[in-house]
Structure formats: structure tokens, C-alpha cells
Amino acid sequence: xxxxLRLTINGRGARFEVDPxxxxxxxxxxxxxxxxxxxxxxxxxxxxCSLMLNAKLVPSCLVLAASADGAExxxxxxxxxxxxxxxxxxxFVDEGAVQCxxxxxxxxxxxxxxxxxxxxxxxxxxxxxxxGNLCRxxxxxxxxxxxxxxxxxxxIRRSGR
Amino acid sequence: xxxxGKRVRRLDAEDKVTGRMVYPSDRVIDGMLWVEVVRAAxxxxxxxxxxxxxxxxxxxxxxxxxxxxxxxxxxxGIQIQDMPVLCHDRVRYMGxxxxxxxxxxxxxxxxxxxxxxxEYEVLEPLTDPEKAMLPxxxxxxxxxxxxxxxxxxxGDVEIGFKKSSVVIEGFYQVPMIDHAFLxxxxxxxxxxxxxxxxxxxxxxxxxxxxxQIARALGLELDQVRVTAPYVGGAFGGxxxxxxxxxxxxxxxxxxxxxxxxxxxDESIVAHTKRHPTRMWYKTGASKSGKLLAVQAxxxxxxxxxxxxxxxxxxxxxxxxxxxxxxxxxxxxxxAVYTNNGFSSAFRGFGCTQACVAIESQMDRMAHKLGRDPxxxxxxxxxxxxxxxxxxxxxxxxxxxxxxxxxxxRGKLWKSRRRLAKDTSHHSPSLASYIxxxxxxxxxxxxxxxxxxxxxxxxxxxxxxRDGRLTVYxxxxxxxxxxxxxxxxxxxxxxxxxxxKLGVVGADTAVTPDSGTTTASRTTYAVGNAIxxxxxxIEALKAEASEPGDISARATFHLPTQDVELGDGLPHLxxxxxxxxxxxxxxxxxxxxxxxxxxxxxxxxxxxxRTGFEGQSEGGVAQGIGYALxxxxxxxxxxxxxxxxxxxxxxxxxxVPADIRTVPVQVLEASGPYGAKGISETCxxxxxxxILNALQDAIGVRFTRLPVKAEDVLVALEEGRHEx
Numbered sequence: 001x002x003x004x005l006r007l008t009i010n011g012r013g014a015r016f017e018v019d020p021x022x023x024x025x026x027x028x029x030x031x032x033x034x035x036x037x038x039x040x041x042x043x044x045x046x047x048x049c050s051l052m053l054n055a056k057l058v059p060s061c062l063v064l065a066a067s068a069d070g071a072e073x074x075x076x077x078x079x080x081x082x083x084x085x086x087x088x089x090x091x092f093v094d095e096g097a098v099q100c101x102x103x104x105x106x107x108x109x110x111x112x113x114x115x116x117x118x119x120x121x122x123x124x125x126x127x128x129x130x131x132g133n134l135c136r137x138x139x140x141x142x143x144x145x146x147x148x149x150x151x152x153x154x155x156i157r158r159s160g161r
Numbered sequence: 162x163x164x165x166g167k168r169v170r171r172l173d174a175e176d177k178v179t180g181r182m183v184y185p186s187d188r189v190i191d192g193m194l195w196v197e198v199v200r201a202a203x204x205x206x207x208x209x210x211x212x213x214x215x216x217x218x219x220x221x222x223x224x225x226x227x228x229x230x231x232x233x234x235x236x237x238g239i240q241i242q243d244m245p246v247l248c249h250d251r252v253r254y255m256g257x258x259x260x261x262x263x264x265x266x267x268x269x270x271x272x273x274x275x276x277x278x279x280e281y282e283v284l285e286p287l288t289d290p291e292k293a294m295l296p297x298x299x300x301x302x303x304x305x306x307x308x309x310x311x312x313x314x315x316g317d318v319e320i321g322f323k324k325s326s327v328v329i330e331g332f333y334q335v336p337m338i339d340h341a342f343l344x345x346x347x348x349x350x351x352x353x354x355x356x357x358x359x360x361x362x363x364x365x366x367x368x369x370x371x372x373q374i375a376r377a378l379g380l381e382l383d384q385v386r387v388t389a390p391y392v393g394g395a396f397g398g399x400x401x402x403x404x405x406x407x408x409x410x411x412x413x414x415x416x417x418x419x420x421x422x423x424x425x426d427e428s429i430v431a432h433t434k435r436h437p438t439r440m441w442y443k444t445g446a447s448k449s450g451k452l453l454a455v456q457a458x459x460x461x462x463x464x465x466x467x468x469x470x471x472x473x474x475x476x477x478x479x480x481x482x483x484x485x486x487x488x489x490x491x492x493x494x495x496a497v498y499t500n501n502g503f504s505s506a507f508r509g510f511g512c513t514q515a516c517v518a519i520e521s522q523m524d525r526m527a528h529k530l531g532r533d534p535x536x537x538x539x540x541x542x543x544x545x546x547x548x549x550x551x552x553x554x555x556x557x558x559x560x561x562x563x564x565x566x567x568x569x570r571g572k573l574w575k576s577r578r579r580l581a582k583d584t585s586h587h588s589p590s591l592a593s594y595i596x597x598x599x600x601x602x603x604x605x606x607x608x609x610x611x612x613x614x615x616x617x618x619x620x621x622x623x624x625x626r627d628g629r630l631t632v633y634x635x636x637x638x639x640x641x642x643x644x645x646x647x648x649x650x651x652x653x654x655x656x657x658x659x660x661k662l663g664v665v666g667a668d669t670a671v672t673p674d675s676g677t678t679t680a681s682r683t684t685y686a687v688g689n690a691i692x693x694x695x696x697x698i699e700a701l702k703a704e705a706s707e708p709g710d711i712s713a714r715a716t717f718h719l720p721t722q723d724v725e726l727g728d729g730l731p732h733l734x735x736x737x738x739x740x741x742x743x744x745x746x747x748x749x750x751x752x753x754x755x756x757x758x759x760x761x762x763x764x765x766x767x768x769x770r771t772g773f774e775g776q777s778e779g780g781v782a783q784g785i786g787y788a789l790x791x792x793x794x795x796x797x798x799x800x801x802x803x804x805x806x807x808x809x810x811x812x813x814x815x816v817p818a819d820i821r822t823v824p825v826q827v828l829e830a831s832g833p834y835g836a837k838g839i840s841e842t843c844x845x846x847x848x849x850x851i852l853n854a855l856q857d858a859i860g861v862r863f864t865r866l867p868v869k870a871e872d873v874l875v876a877l878e879e880g881r882h883e884x
Contacts, residue, residue, distance in 0.1 A: 019268070029187070030189070033189070034180070035180070035183065035184075035187035035189075036179070036180020036181070037180070038184075038186075038343070038344070038393070039186070039422075040343045040344070040345070040425065040805075041425045041804055041805045042424060042425060042804075043425075043804055043805070043806060045804065045805035045806050046343065046805050048343055075180070076178075076179065076180035077179070077180045079178075079179075080179055085175065085178060085179070089178040089179065092174070092178045093170055093171070093174040093175055093178055094170070095771075096168070096171065096174075096771035096772070096774070096775050098171060098173075098174045098177045098178060099640035099641070099642065099775055099779065100342070100343065100344070100392065100393045100394040100639050100640030101173065101174075101176075101177030101178075101182055101391075101393065101640070102184065102342075102343035102344045102393030102394060103343050104177050104178055105178075105180050108178060123818055126813075127813040127814055127818070128813075128814065130813045131812045131813045131814045132812075133813075134341075134343065134805065134810050134812060135343070135779075135782075135813075136340075136341050136342055136343055136394050136396070136779070136782075136783070136810065137394060137640040137775070137779045138775055138778055138779050138782075139775075139777075139778030139779045139780070139781050139782035139816050139820060140778075140782065140813040140816050141774075141778040141816075141818070141820055142771075142774075142775060142778065143813075144813065144818065
């Protein structure tokens with residue numbers, strides 16, 4: 001039995017036929033061609049598959065694709081603005097927050113989500129906010145600093161208006 | 162210098178933050194089959210029969226393959242080919258592959274894999290390496306269970322102990338741990354337009370993978386192409402063959418593209434691990450604080466197959482006495498076959514285990530002698546020209562003392578007394594239960610493969626007429642930042658701006674053979690070859706009458722020692738490091754927090770500053786994992802914790818915000834711009850520094866990893882204080 005699934009992915013409508021037990025991460029990676037969302041454990045522990053589902057951060061390996069019908073989804077491919085990088089992406093590049101890069105998409109989504117909750121997050125809030133995203137390469141130091149610097153820049157921009 | 166040593170942007174960062182980077186697990190090819198592996202149901206068993214009929218008859222299944230479908234040598238292994246591609250008569254660990262299923266979708270392949278019927282005669286698993294090495298134990302391989310052993314001595318340890326005023330004996334046990342790269346083993350295979358059987362995968366040395374694949378399939382080397390430029394982490398765990406031969410086999414038999422991605426459970430069960438090791442140490446020092454004798458005995462559980470277990474044991478023995486001058490040494494090591502998974506390369510490569518033991522011993526001796534632990538180390542470190550523990554001369558620059566001195570000048574060490582007493586961030590009622598301590602460890606780490614193993618790097622440089630410079634190197638980029646360092650060295654030497662630089666990596670059809678991406682060797686080896694090729698480019702440019710594309714190749718052969726003591730034994734070139742760790746223990750709950758770490762690393766000249774720091778910070782996280790969190794647990798050869806809910810990795814809450822990396826740049830005359838490599842040194846000393854800090858904090862000497870909260874509570878309860 002196939003189920004009809006409608007999603008809005010990074011602002012664009014898309015339709016899929018999915019199996020009842022299909023996970024959202026697999027729909028994106030295998031049917032939508034959006035392989036920026038990674039898969040590291042399949043049980044919601046590593047955060048590599050994190051994405052924004054209706055403005056909430058979720059591990060997409062734990063989401064049944066069919067249950068997301070009608071949802072708005074943002075993946076790493078939807079973060080760049082126009083043809084440039086987003087400020088957070090740029091901060092990851094500038095700070096050296098990327099090594100093997102397999103955790104990076106999930107980290108960026110976790111970073112965006114925590115920046116949507118805290119305008120000026122403390123270092124502890126940042127560490128808490130990305131604690132569901134495992135990284136085996138970086139020791140997290142430069143990831144935390146990329147998020148902190150982005151928060152500061154956004155706060156300055158807001159106060160400037 | 163213009164580019165070398167600077168905080169340039171990683172070449173691959175933009176592709177990685179946009180999701181554009183295509184990793185092996187991301188590849189999709191029209192018409193590809195999904196391949197699933199049928200793995201052993203028992204850790205030690207004879208295979209009586211394999212029945213694939215039901216699986217083969219399932220709808221959507223294209224082909225089921227067994228041992229009889231392996232056209233060439235049904236065995237692989239970097240050093241000894243003792244591991245079957247597909248087992249036919251025997252399984253020796255839970256990850257052994259018995260059959261492959263190729264199907265139209267992954268779920269069909271999975272369901273069909275469960276339908277392959279394998280009849281076993283179950284045998285008692287060998288799970289204790291000390292029992293497995295006894296005469297009369299059931300042999301897992303034709304030459305018995307002692308896969309490799311080594312025995313070294315210098316001077317006379319008995320005399321050394323007699324002269325010593327402090328003699329310390331210790332027994333240390335370190336666990337099996339998993340590399341836990343975020344991208345599991347993955348790849349695709351297909352026949353390329355040129356008819357080459359092409360495998361895009363995740364290995365650490367595409368040229369050796371090409372050999373292993375061709376040998377198993379009975380093909381010529383040029384019939385097989387292997388690529389693996391960008392990989393989601395490796396740390397030694399993708400050095401041995403993982404998916405490559407299985408993929409190639411499926412495409413060979415079906416003529417269709419194929420894809421494999423290991424599940425996390427499968428990854429933990431099937432791929433190599435860090436050797437669980439038992440270490441017996443006896444060390445002695447004089448009243449004046451001079452090391453007089455080191456005796457060590459290692460039993461490393463290498464598991465079911467050899468892989469690189471031999472060289473790992475060799476490096477463990479080579480580094481058994483740390484970076485110290487010791488007149489009397491006796492070292493005995495055994496790597497033993499068992500049915501406990503299989504162990505091979507992992508960041509540090511045997512030095513990691515030995516460092517835990519020797520650096521604990523060093524602290525215990527310093528403590529007994531009433532000496533400052535760093536001063537004690539400094540008084541004993543090797544200098545250039547000294548004889549190392551195994552008796553060969555340290556011919557190149559030795560940075561051990563420089564890292565110790567740097568640590569002694571560091572903030573953490575200088576303020577250790579104040580920091581150890583500082584509990585003001587806790588409420589007064591809790592503060593009295595909080596204990597803090599500072600610990601150190603000094604380490605050296607062989608760079609390159611060592612004598613006896615071919616070790617060279619060939620590269621090609623191409624300078625286009627529009628000024629674009631491309632480095633062709635056969636090594637992989639799995640996070641370490643080496644491609645960026647290559648580009649920096651080429652840019653520096655030829656005066657080309659960084660935005661004109663590109664690197665093409667790891668493709669047997671396109672790049673030269675630059676050797677393995679292991680052993681902290683690529684910056685040094687590939688860097689030297691780049692500088693040699695750059696000189697040729699300069700010469701060609703000078704000769705050229707009109708502007709055009711210029712290319713040049715060069716091969717750098719790593720210099721070696723003039724004595725050979727075993728495979729890869731010894732090294733000529735070493736990196737050095739001293740780590741200082743501040744830990745905090747909650748004596749009510751047993752919780753341990755690593756508060757700060759300082760890494761004083763000598764990898765010679767730093768080429769890529771951001772990458773250098775990033776490696777160090779990641780090394781700190783892995784060192785914390787080894788000390789406090791990680792252990793692959795087995796019961797009678799069966800894996801108990803095979804995903805990240807039970808195999809616990811350090812998260813952002815477990816790694817300190819305060820990590821400081823201090824480059825101690827003792828320039829290496831034979832290195833490119835004076836560089837060596839630090840990708841292992843940066844991790845290895847972290848674990849014993851934490852153990853020594855725990856001793857400083859609560860007076861308990863932990864000798865078994867990982868140290869968990871319950872271990873702390875039990876030790877405190879039992880009053881197990883070290884005097």
C-alpha cells in the first residue's frame with residue numbers, strides 16, 4: 001500500500017508516494033534527491049538527520065513520512081539565501097566549524113532552531129541546544145563559537161533597525 | 162609566510178554547509194541495486210549449509226551471492242589475507258559475511274537477507290585472549306591464536322629495579338572502542354564508460370583497496386577503479402576493506418550498479434575496533450628522579466582477523482616507555498585471535514593504549530618521589546641523539562621537552578593550585594563535596610608507516626595558463642583538513658593566490674598514489690612531494706617560451722631508520738605532545754566533568770592553523786570518550802551495545818568549552834616548511850591526563866577504562882586512596 005504525501009520543502013511543494021513504514025529522512029534522501037540531510041544512527045540519537053518540521057527541530061529518522069503530510073520542511077538545502085550563504089553557514093565556514101561535515105547540516109538546523117528561541121544565547125544554552133547532535137571530529141568548540149558569533153551579529157543588526 | 166600557518170578557509174567548507182557535498186552514502190545511480198549482507202548468527206561456528214533459494218525467489222531480489230561466487234581469492238586483509246570475503250566453512254565473529262543480497266530496494270534486500278538459511282555447528286567462542294593464547298586452546302587460524310608477538314630488551318631491568326628507590330607495579334585494562342564516524346561504511350559500484358569496474362567508497366587508501374578488490378575478483382588492477390575523496394569520518398576505522406569488495410562482487414555478477422550503506426548496528430558489529438588491551442607494567446626510578454627501568458607486557462585482543470593487529474602491537478611496544486630515556490627496558494607483547502569482533506587501526510594505533518599505562522606509571526612515580534609531575538617528565542624526556550627504549554637512535558628533532566616546558570608555562574598548570582580549590586561556582590552546601598584536580602601526560606607518536614612498509618607519496622601539480630593550480634593527491638579528506646593544507650603549501654611555494662587553488666583527491670584513475678591516509682603522515686609526505694613537484698613547475702615555467710598548461714609529478718619517499726625491528730618498527734619521525742587537564746568530581750554522585758584541557762602539541766610547523774586547532778579539539782573529545790564514556794561491550798562474543806543509545810559518545814555537554822591548543826613548533830628539517838603531523842598526538846595524551854587529574858582530585862588511581870560515576874562512588878566507598 002502506498003500513501004500519498006504532500007510536503008512543502010524549502011518553500012516548494014512536492015508530492016511523493018510513500019510506504020507506511022517509510023521514514024521522512026529516507027523520503028528526502030531517496031525520493032526528493034535532498035541528500036544534505038544525513039543519516040547517522042536511525043534511532044534519533046545522533047542528530048545528523050535534524051530538520052525543521054513546521055518550525056520545530058526534529059530528527060527526521062523518527063518521523064514517519066506519512067505523518068508529515070501537509071508539513072512545511074526546511075532542510076540544509078533551504079538555508080542559503082539566494083546564491084549566497086546564510087550568516088550561520090558563513091560563520092561555520094569562517095570559524096572552521098566544519099571537518100568531515102557529516103554532522104554539519106544537522107548542526108546548522110539545530111543552530112537555527114536555538115537562535116529562533118534565544119536572541120542572545122549563552123554558551124551553556126548553545127551547548128544544550130546542540131547536545132542532540134553528535135560530532136566525532138570537532139570537539140564542538142568551533143561550532144559553538146560559530147553559533148555565538150552569529151547570534152551576536154544578528155542582535156547587532158536587530159538593534160540597528 | 163604568506164599562506165602557510167594562516168587561518169585560511171577550508172576548501173570544502175562551502176560544499177559541506179550547503180549540503181552540496183556528495184558523500185559515498187549520498188550517491189544514487191539509476192537502476193542501482195541495494196546490497197545487504199547476511200552476517201554470522203554466532204561468533205564461532207562451522208557453516209554446514211547455506212540455502213539461498215527462498216531469498217533468491219523473493220520478488221524484487223536480483224541476486225544472492227555466496228562464497229562460491231567469489232571468482233578470485235576469497236580472502237582479504239591489509240597485511241595477511243585471513244578474512245573471507247564471504248565465509249564458506251567457518252565464521253569467527255558476529256560481523257562475518259556469509260551471503261550478499263542484491264535487490265531493487267533496500268527493504269526488499271533486508272527482508273530477503275533474513276530468508277537466507279544458514280545451518281551452523283555452534284562452537285564455544287574464545288573470548289579471553291589470555292586463555293586463547295595458551296597451548297592447547299582451539300585454534301581459530303592455522304598458525305594458532307598468537308597472531309603476532311614481540312620481545313625486546315635493553316640493559317637489564319632487574320638491575321634497574323634494584324638500583325631504583327621507587328618501583329611501581331600497575332595493571333591496566335583498556336576497552337574495545339568504536340571509531341563512531343558519523344557516516345557509516347558506504348559506497349556505490351558500477352561499470353564506467355571505459356568498462357572499468359568502479360567503486361566509489363569510503364576507504365583510507367584507494368590504491369590498496371583496488372589491489373584487494375582485484376585480487377578477490379580475479380581481475381587485473383586496471384580493470385578496477387576506486388575513488389574516495391570525501392568521506393564522513395574514518396579515524397582508522399575505514400582503513401581495512403569494508404563495503405568495497407561486496408559492492409564490486411554484486412556489480413560484477415549482475416552488471417548493474419549497486420549501493421551499500423551500513424546501518425549503525427551493522428557498522429559497530431562488523432568493522433574494526435580499537436584493541437581491548439591488558440597491560441602489566443613495572444617501572445623504577447632513582448631517588449634523584451631518573452627513570453631506571455621500564456618493564457611492560459601487553460596482551461592485545463585482536464579479535465577474529467589480523468588486519469593491522471600486528472603493526473598496532475608493534476607501535477604499542479615501540480611507544481611502551483613513552484618519550485623517555487630509559488637505560489633498562491623489557492617489553493613483551495602479544496596480539497591474540499579471539500571471537501571478539503576484530504581490531505585494527507584507530508587514531509594512535511597502539512600508542513593510545515600504551516600511553517594510558519606509562520603516563521599513569523610516570524605520575525605514580527613522581528608522586529612517590531614527591532616530585533612535580535611535569536618536572537619529573539622533563540628530567541627524563543628523550544633528546545635528539547638519545548637511544549630510545551628499543552635501542553635505536555632518535556636522529557631527528559625531538560620536541561618532547563619543548564612541549565613539557567610549554568605546559569609548565571601554561572595557564573592551567575601555573576594556576577593549578579588555585580583552580581583545584583575553586584568551587585565557588587557551586588552552592589556552599591554542595592561545594593564541600595566537589596573535588597578538583599589537574600593532571601598531565603606527555604606523549605610521542607610515530608609519523609608515517611615506519612621501516613619495512615613501503616611509504617611514499619606521489620603527487621601531480623597542474624598549473625593552467627589562466628593561473629589555476631590543481632594538486633592531484635591520492636589521499637582522502639575525511640575531515641582532517643589535509644587538502645587545504647596541501648593547497649596552502651602549493652600556493653606558498655608557487656606564489657599562487659589561494660582562490661586559484663584546487664585539490665583533486667583519491668581516485669585511482671586520476672590521481673597518483675600518495676600512500677595511505679593514516680599514521681599522521683599526509684601533511685608531511687604529500688607536502689614534501691608537493692614542494693618537489695612545485696620546483697619542477699618552476700623549472701618548466703622558466704624554460705617555456707610561451708604561456709601554456711604545465712604539469713609535473715614528484716614522489717617523496719619517507720626517510721627511515723637504519724635498524725629494522727619489525728613491521729613498521731621503529732619510526733624515524735615522531736610528533737610530541739603534553740596535555741594538561743582540569744577535572745571536577747562530584748563525590749556525592751560520582752559525576753566527572755572535564756573542565757578544561759590545554760594541548761601543547763609539537764607537529765613541527767603548523768600549516769593550516771584552523772585545521773590544527775580543530776584536530777586538537779576533536780582529539781580532546783575523543784580522549785574524553787576513551788577515558789570516561791566509551792566501551793563496546795560483548796558477552797560471549799555477542800555485541801551488547803550497537804547504537805548511540807547504548808554506545809555513548811561525548812556530546813557538546815561533555816566536552817569543555819575551555820580547550821586551548823598551543824602550537825609548539827619544533828621545526829622538522831625533513832618536513833615541508835618544517836611540518837610533521839598531529840592528528841594522533843592530539844588525542845592520545847588526553848586520556849591519561851584525565852586519569853592523572855582524577856588521582857589529583859580524589860586520590861584514587863583508576864586503572865580500568867572507562868571511568869564511570871559508579872566506579873568513582875565504589876572507589877570512594879572502599880576508601881581506595883593511593884598513598
